[in-house]
Amino acid sequence: MRFLAGRLAASGLDVLRFDYFGAGDSGGETTDATLSGWRRDIATAMDELLDMSQAQSAALVGLRLGATLAAQTAPGLPSSIRQIVLWDPIRSGSDYFAELLERSHPPPHPWRVAAADPVGTLDGLLVSPAFYSELQALDLTPSSIPDNQDCLMIETRNGDPCTTPLSPEGAGSPKLTLIKPHSFPVWIHDDERVGTLPVEVVGGIVDWLQ
Amino acid sequence: MTEGFTERASLIGPNASLLGVLALPAAPPRPERPAVVILNTGTTHRIGHHRMYVDLARALALGGHPTLRFDFAGIGDSAPPASDGSPILETNLQDLRATVDWLIKTTGSQGVVLIGLCAGADHAILFAPTDPRVVGLVLIDPFVPETARFFVQYAVRRIRRFGLTGFRIRRSTLLYRVTRRFSLRFVNSTELQHISFPGRNARETLRRSYSAALAKGDQLLVVCTSSNRAPRQTYREQFLDAFRGVPFGGALRLEFFPGCDHTFSSPAERKRLNGIALHWIAHAAFRSCAGVAPQSRIDRFPSPAAKGGA
Numbered sequence A: 001m002r003f004l005a006g007r008l009a010a011s012g013l014d015v016l017r018f019d020y021f022g023a024g025d026s027g028g029e030t031t032d033a034t035l036s037g038w039r040r041d042i043a044t045a046m047d048e049l050l051d052m053s054q055a056q057s058a059a060l061v062g063l064r065l066g067a068t069l070a071a072q073t074a075p076g077l078p079s080s081i082r083q084i085v086l087w088d089p090i091r092s093g094s095d096y097f098a099e100l101l102e103r104s105h106p107p108p109h110p111w112r113v114a115a116a117d118p119v120g121t122l123d124g125l126l127v128s129p130a131f132y133s134e135l136q137a138l139d140l141t142p143s144s145i146p147d148n149q150d151c152l153m154i155e156t157r158n159g160d161p162c163t164t165p166l167s168p169e170g171a172g173s174p175k176l177t178l179i180k181p182h183s184f185p186v187w188i189h190d191d192e193r194v195g196t197l198p199v200e201v202v203g204g205i206v207d208w209l210q
Numbered sequence B: 001m002t003e004g005f006t007e008r009a010s011l012i013g014p015n016a017s018l019l020g021v022l023a024l025p026a027a028p029p030r031p032e033r034p035a036v037v038i039l040n041t042g043t044t045h046r047i048g049h050h051r052m053y054v055d056l057a058r059a060l061a062l063g064g065h066p067t068l069r070f071d072f073a074g075i076g077d078s079a080p081p082a083s084d085g086s087p088i089l090e091t092n093l094q095d096l097r098a099t100v101d102w103l104i105k106t107t108g109s110q111g112v113v114l115i116g117l118c119a120g121a122d123h124a125i126l127f128a129p130t131d132p133r134v135v136g137l138v139l140i141d142p143f144v145p146e147t148a149r150f151f152v153q154y155a156v157r158r159i160r161r162f163g164l165t166g167f168r169i170r171r172s173t174l175l176y177r178v179t180r181r182f183s184l185r186f187v188n189s190t191e192l193q194h195i196s197f198p199g200r201n202a203r204e205t206l207r208r209s210y211s212a213a214l215a216k217g218d219q220l221l222v223v224c225t226s227s228n229r230a231p232r233q234t235y236r237e238q239f240l241d242a243f244r245g246v247p248f249g250g251a252l253r254l255e256f257f258p259g260c261d262h263t264f265s266s267p268a269e270r271k272r273l274n275g276i277a278l279h280w281i282a283h284a285a286f287r288s289c290a291g292v293a294p295q296s297r298i299d300r301f302p303s304p305a306a307k308g309g310a
Helices: A002-010 A035-053 A065-076 A093-103 A110-116 A129-137 A199-209 B049-062 B088-107 B119-130 B148-162 B173-187 B202-215 B238-242 B267-283
Strands: A058-063 A081-087 A150-154 A176-179 B005-012 B018-025 B035-038 B067-070 B112-117 B134-140 B219-225 B252-257
Touching: A002 A199, A035 A058, A035 A065, A035 A129, A058 A065, A065 A081, A081 A199, A093 A129, A150 A199, B005 B049, B005 B088, B018 B049, B018 B088, B035 B049, B035 B088, B049 B067, B049 B267, B067 B088, B088 B112, B088 B119, B112 B119, B119 B134, B119 B202, B134 B267, B148 B238, B202 B219, B219 B238, B219 B267, B252 B267
Parallel strands: A058 A081, A081 A150, A150 A176, B035 B067, B035 B112, B112 B134, B134 B219, B219 B252
Antiparallel strands: B005 B018, B018 B067
16 A cells, blocks of 8 residues: 555655554554444545645545445545545455454464453454454445445455455446456465565556546 | 653654654653664564554553654665665664664663564664664564474474374475475585575574673563464573573573464463563663764674675
């Protein structure tokens, strides 16, 4: 996302990246984070960007869970938010939840989780029951795609249950552009792909936003 | 501002190209308490695995220690390194020098403790002997050469887990490690290399670095984990056995986390680590280095070993 932000800034756009409450450099603990709170964070960030840049219009770009939250937040955003980019949005929260549990190496012993992690562990982070519930309840359908903004949908991981393509129904919308680049899933790190960048996807986003 | 500390992002270095986040105690500054720098773990940015460095930095600030998390050039939000052909290790150590300069100047602290995991620990121990303002090191899973006992315990662990019939010759990490060590020692007659110490004899480089850091009075907290599929350590004393002859004495506190993996994916293990680090930094006998002038450049690396070094 830093690479994308740099490319967008180089093309003349003001760009804001931010961390959700309880994530990254932002304040708060993961145990106090909720998806509904993260959706409000998106709205706050958009307000901040418009205020700082004095731009007349803005776009929203989200990757994976961020894309899902962006799609859910977009309908309530001001009309100045005219474009939205959904990069491999999570469609099924329960499948994503299972993927995160599987990704834990090694998976935590049940007794240890019960004894030391009363809140709940997800991919090495403590999260609240509310977060668990909200995540598992996520369900992005073609009708969830915002129709009041131009939308660019990027699908690089066909076959993944978490990101099963929302097309072809969604692709029928006149405001939706769907691209399926020959890229790799950027959120997966392995020895072969370390250090590589999804140049094609980033270039596609920059071109589309222009 | 969060209760008890503040945080601010800053651009650091001669070209303001390095991004750091400084957590400052809300209480009035106490220069006698060392400031802390947390180094990147490999290519992972300043947040650390499972956000472990955010929690640690904030806890240290609450404990009265200004604490900086920053990104080396080319990592996280820092600008790429200058393309002047300098080796990445050298560039990183120069970044660290600039970061310590900035932290001392900004906070008025009289000494600095470096904290690093894996490659971050390797950078810290290489840097410490070159800077008199460094008074202590928290080295989490630094590179520790394998010992004979390591291999025995590794094999026992594998057999216990999979049994003799479950041992896979193909793609066996244990077999690879044994073969590599045998080859280095008896076939190629070369010394142990490691990615953090390119072109150097890793064991000798570290032995000299530890000795030099101890000679200038640095305090050491070394934390080793052992629960990876291919562990770096299999027993607590491996660190001491690997660096036999280094006069650690009372300057070393050694902690072993047998049930913990390399990235501390367990919140309970991270909490234990933070508790140990906080207690150690609050109570270690750090020397005073008020008024010590920094060196202008890194020029006191332990010289490479005669055989196998560069």
